[in-house]
Amino acid sequence: MRKYYLFNSFFILFILLISSTIFSCSSTKNIKYFQDIPDSGQMKTIAKAEYTEPVIQIDDIVTILVQTVDPLATNSITLGNVPIQSTSSVGLGASSLNQQISSGYLVNKQGFVDVPILGHIKVVGLTTTQTRELVLAEASKYFKEPTVIVRYANFKISVTGEVAKPGQYTTPNERVSVLDALAMAGDLTIYGKRDNILLVRENADGTKSPYRINLNRSDLMSSAYFYLRQNDIIYVEPNKSKVAATDINQAKTLAIIGSALSVLIVLFTRINF
Incomplete structure (x- = not known):
């Protein structure tokens, strides 16, 4: 019985050591971005990705500012950018929701924003540049030489899965790339699958379109999906290493349980004999 116990303990220890050695080694080839760009020598030129301005959608929040020589003249429009409170979870394992305040005009279900003095303005389907021109034309009816600023107040992107800080991120900048979003989320973990990232895009009619992105290839920076939309x-x-790591953790747990049972069996046998 003692020989059996010793053999069983050494066997479990051997399995744990071998498993730890195999799964702790990670090749840099599996975690390196843009593998088709050489480490040295002449670097190739990467074509510029075509950037298309996103269009305003229903339930978007846009900040509209009209400025004139007399700031009090457009005070009601400025105050109309009512702060709208929203919630989003940011950070790995966040137990509470972080409060975010978006200041702007909410695009209603009919696609309009209600701006004091200027009235109902239909903005759905327009870019912020087009909306600025439209608001400027309306403001010029009431004010002399106004200056108009229009920008998103809730340009939000969600990053989830194998990243350091999964969550929803809001940015006033509408020119956001895939790399920008991953940087905001703290980059991929070592277990992130870099050659098959899923991008889900919401269409104007509310449907979703999935796309696949490969961070191993530099042509991503030229693709139509390099720049994100709200x-x-x-x-x-997760890659195979994450699955293997999960399996080895389960194996360790089972090994510990098995070892404990072996000790109990030996003790029970010695007590009875």
Whole structure:
């Protein structure tokens, strides 16, 4: 019985050591971005990605500012950018929701914003540049030489899966790339699958369109999906190493349980004999 116990303990220890050695080694080839760019020598030129301005959608929040020589003249329009409170969870394992305040005009279900003095303005389907020109034309009817600023107040992107800080991120800048979003989320973990990232994009009619992104290839920076749109979702799948790591943790747990049972069996046998 003692020989059996010793053999069983050494066997479990051997399995744990071998498993730890195999799964703790990670090749840099599996975690390196843009692998088709050489480490040295002449670097190739990467074509510029075509940037298309996103269009305003229903339930978007846009900040509209009209400025004149007399700031009091447009005070009601400025005050109309009512702070709208929203919630989003940012950070790995966040137990509470972080409060975010978006200041702007809410685009209603009919696609309009209600701006004091200027009235109902239909903005759905327009870019912020087009909306600025439209608001400027309306403001010029009431004010002399006004200056108009229009920008998103809730340009939000969700990043989830194998990243350091999964969550929803809001930015006033509408020119956001895939790399920008991953940087905001703290980059991929070592277990993130870099060659098959899922991008889910919301269409104007509310439907969703999935796309696949490969961070191993530099042509991503030239693709139509390099720049994101509001409400885009990026999901980073776990790679085989994550599955293997999960399996080895389960194996360790089973090994510890088995070892404990072996000790109990030996003790029980010695007590009875």
